[in-house]
Amino acid sequence: xxxxxxxxxxxxxxxxxxxxxxxxxxxxxxxxxxxxxxxxxxxxxxxxxxxxxxxxxxxxxxxxxxxxxxxxxxxxxxxxxxxxxxxxxxxxxxxxxxxxxxxxxxxxxxxxxxxxxxxxxxxxxxxxxxxxxxxxxxxxxxxxxxxxxxxxxxxxxxxxxxxxxxxxxxxxxxxxxxxxxxxxxxxxxxxxxxxxxxxxxxxxxxxxxxxxxxxxxxxxxxxxxxxxxxxxxxxxxxxxxxxxxxxxxxxxxxxxxxxxxxxxxxxxxxxxxxxxxxxxxxxxxxxxxxxxxxxxxxxxxxxxxxxxx
Amino acid sequence: xxxxxxxxxxxxxxxxxxxxxxxxxxxxxxxxxxxxxxxxxxxxxxxxxxxxxxxxxxxxxxxxxxxxxxxxxxxxxxxxxxxxxxxxxxxxxxxxxxxxxxxxxxxxxxxxxxxxxxxxxxxxxxxxxxxxxxxxxxxxxxxxxxxxxxxxxxxxxxxxxxxxxxxxxxxxxxxxxxxxxxxxxxxxxxxxxxxxxxxxxxxxxxxxxxxxxxxxxxxxxxxxxxxxxxxxxxxxxxxxxxxxxxxxxxxxxxxxxxxxxxxxxxxxxxxxxxxxxxxxxxxxxxxxxxxxxxxxxxxxxxxxxxxxxxxxxxxxxxxxxxxxxxxxxxxxxxxxxxxxx
Ligand SMILES: Nc1ncnc2c1ncn2[C@@H]1O[C@H](COP(=O)(O)OP(=O)(O)OP(=O)(O)O)[C@@H](O)[C@H]1O
Ligand SMILES: [Mg+2]
Numbered sequence: 001x002x003x004x005x006x007x008x009x010x011x012x013x014x015x016x017x018x019x020x021x022x023x024x025x026x027x028x029x030x031x032x033x034x035x036x037x038x039x040x041x042x043x044x045x046x047x048x049x050x051x052x053x054x055x056x057x058x059x060x061x062x063x064x065x066x067x068x069x070x071x072x073x074x075x076x077x078x079x080x081x082x083x084x085x086x087x088x089x090x091x092x093x094x095x096x097x098x099x100x101x102x103x104x105x106x107x108x109x110x111x112x113x114x115x116x117x118x119x120x121x122x123x124x125x126x127x128x129x130x131x132x133x134x135x136x137x138x139x140x141x142x143x144x145x146x147x148x149x150x151x152x153x154x155x156x157x158x159x160x161x162x163x164x165x166x167x168x169x170x171x172x173x174x175x176x177x178x179x180x181x182x183x184x185x186x187x188x189x190x191x192x193x194x195x196x197x198x199x200x201x202x203x204x205x206x207x208x209x210x211x212x213x214x215x216x217x218x219x220x221x222x223x224x225x226x227x228x229x230x231x232x233x234x235x236x237x238x239x240x241x242x243x244x245x246x247x248x249x250x251x252x253x254x255x256x257x258x259x260x261x262x263x264x265x266x267x268x269x270x271x272x273x274x275x276x277x278x279x280x281x282x283x284x285x286x287x288x289x290x291x292x293x294x295x296x297x298x299x300x301x302x303x304x305x306x307x308x309x
Numbered sequence: 310x311x312x313x314x315x316x317x318x319x320x321x322x323x324x325x326x327x328x329x330x331x332x333x334x335x336x337x338x339x340x341x342x343x344x345x346x347x348x349x350x351x352x353x354x355x356x357x358x359x360x361x362x363x364x365x366x367x368x369x370x371x372x373x374x375x376x377x378x379x380x381x382x383x384x385x386x387x388x389x390x391x392x393x394x395x396x397x398x399x400x401x402x403x404x405x406x407x408x409x410x411x412x413x414x415x416x417x418x419x420x421x422x423x424x425x426x427x428x429x430x431x432x433x434x435x436x437x438x439x440x441x442x443x444x445x446x447x448x449x450x451x452x453x454x455x456x457x458x459x460x461x462x463x464x465x466x467x468x469x470x471x472x473x474x475x476x477x478x479x480x481x482x483x484x485x486x487x488x489x490x491x492x493x494x495x496x497x498x499x500x501x502x503x504x505x506x507x508x509x510x511x512x513x514x515x516x517x518x519x520x521x522x523x524x525x526x527x528x529x530x531x532x533x534x535x536x537x538x539x540x541x542x543x544x545x546x547x548x549x550x551x552x553x554x555x556x557x558x559x560x561x562x563x564x565x566x567x568x569x570x571x572x573x574x575x576x577x578x579x580x581x582x583x584x585x586x587x588x589x590x591x592x593x594x595x596x597x598x599x600x601x602x603x604x605x606x607x608x609x610x611x612x613x614x615x616x617x618x619x620x621x622x623x624x625x626x627x628x629x630x631x632x633x634x635x636x637x638x639x640x641x642x643x644x645x646x647x648x649x650x
């Protein structure tokens with residue numbers, strides 16, 4: 001009796017090895033990520049689409065379908081046009097500045113010098129510090145009265161006290177300020193990307209270029225840069241996507257001001273949809289990010305693929 | 310094209326002395342091979358010549374001019390690297406054109422020269438490919454074309470064949486040699502493969518631990534090695550060296566023959582005990598020891614199998630062997646060859 005029962009595999013025993021099956025284990029491992037994306041990105045996205053096609057406000061929560069009327073309203077609004085323009089300036093300005101800072105930072109950090117390890121660790125700081133905290137610090141630096149930057153400029157005799165720039169109170173300077181802060185936040189990421197790229201360039205190739213008569217600049221711009229372009233482009237895609245959809249720096253530093261000069265899509269969508277309660281128009285504003293980012297990302301990925309052949 | 314000369318070049322990397330006083334003259338148009346074991350400083354020496362590395366002391370002259378302080382791009386030498394160092398993001402055409410572009414050669418002339426170099430090396434059909442789409446042999450030719458296209462003052466080659474398989478290596482050896490003769494460019498060729506060195510070099514410089522042991526034509530190096538290092542480094546199997554009366558006696562395995570095969574009147578006879586033999590088709594290598602010498606000094610003989618029957622050299626047997634006196638070499642206690650033959 002006992003012997004027969006033992007020789008038949010029990011269902012429990014079979015189930016014990018289910019995790020050894022590649023496809024089962026794979027599904028289980030990826031499930032949290034998929035669930036996360038579906039619940040926290042997919043559902044809100046569908047809701048945003050739904051709201052943007054309705055006349056929903058928090059005062060009148062009716063689900064009446066209005067077609068593309070919200071989008072028409074938004075596009076014709078000059079404030080929105082300004083916001084869209086600002087978003088592009090903010091994104092490309094800060095990415096450019098971040099890339100330049102990253103490139104030079106990487107070149108500096110490649111050379112051995114005393115304390116290099118310490119500096120390398122320090123450089124990651126802007127990325128690691130909570131953005132709210134860092135922005136408050138920057139806000140003080142740009143403050144009309146207490147600006148350290150202005151003090152320095154005055155002390156150096158570049159400007160007089162009466163001419164000292166009002167960083168956050170002048171439209172162009174305010175845009176410059178948020179760009180600088182965003183670039184400052186992103187450049188450690190750019191440094192890491194550049195360092196990874198540059199150290200992957202074989203020494204033989206660089207030596208060959210040197211012997212072939214290329215000086216420092218030519219080596220940099222005709223050999224190293226084209227060779228690391230695919231990896232830099234990937235980093236740039238990330239940077240663009242994050243910056244284009246970001247609202248934290250603008251929200252914390254300028255509240256979109258002065259007079260909407262630094263308002264960006266994320267911020268405007270939040271203001272209209274959540275703060276003012278006009279959910280349908282807010283959703284419509286936010287959804288404008290989608291086609292723009294889609295085009296940018298597809299174009300960059302195609303470019304990268306072509307370069308890698 | 311120009312002569313390359315070095316005077317007492319020393320290169321130290323911290324504690325390590327990679328090059329320890331090399332003085333070498335490479336006349337215009339010569340094919341000079343640097344031969345030495347791994348880590349003896351060959352690559353470092355080449356990198357000093359082309360300016361990638363600055364020597365700790367010593368002088369470097371190219372075409373009679375002192376170029377110690379001249380940057381690589383102004384020296385006009387071309388170097389081909391062990392792994393070729395092709396630019397992966399450029400096409401073959403662009404790779405070959407690059408050294409010309411850096412010198413501001415006019416566009417039309419660049420086209421002409423790229424055409425010339427690619428014809429010379431038979432890679433005209435590859436011009437629009439990228440390096441990763443090429444085979445090892447094709448890459449090597451592209452690298453060679455890139456090195457030659459600007460007609461350098463001197464061509465430096467660092468183990469250019471080490472990435473190729475044995476068959477391709479033989480044909481590439483021919484090609485480089487023929488091609489160097491046609492163009493007549495002063496060439497310094499680094500290798501640790503003595504077959505390459507013997508087959509290609511007009512002269513060979515044997516290097517050990519950062520120092521030149523001997524410079525000479527392949528036959529000088531082979532027949533009259535300057536010291537025990539050269540004697541045992543060149544030749545396969547290497548020269549036999551046995552201690553005798555406080556000095557050393559050397560003879561090549563192919564000169565160590567059964568006594569009745571030695572035709573010269575003057576010869577030295579040895580009793581040879583066969584331990585082991587290898588049949589290699591065109592030759593038979595026999596290992597054993599000599600009577601009256603240290604039993605740890607293994608001696609090899611290279612015999613023509615057509616003349617020596619297999620039964621004749623069974624292991625454990627003693628046989629009378631002899632070396633022509635003209636083929637005997639004497640080394641003193643320090644390993645230097647004494648002038649007396
Ligand atoms: N940048 C460096 N820093 C420290 N030591 C070095 C450096 N480059 C070379 N060396 C040392 O110098 C010696 C000579 O090196 P080199 O590369 O010239 O040898 P090689 O003759 O080309 O050897 P191989 O045949 O293996 O290529 C070696 O002991 C090496 O460890
Ligand atoms: Mg080497």
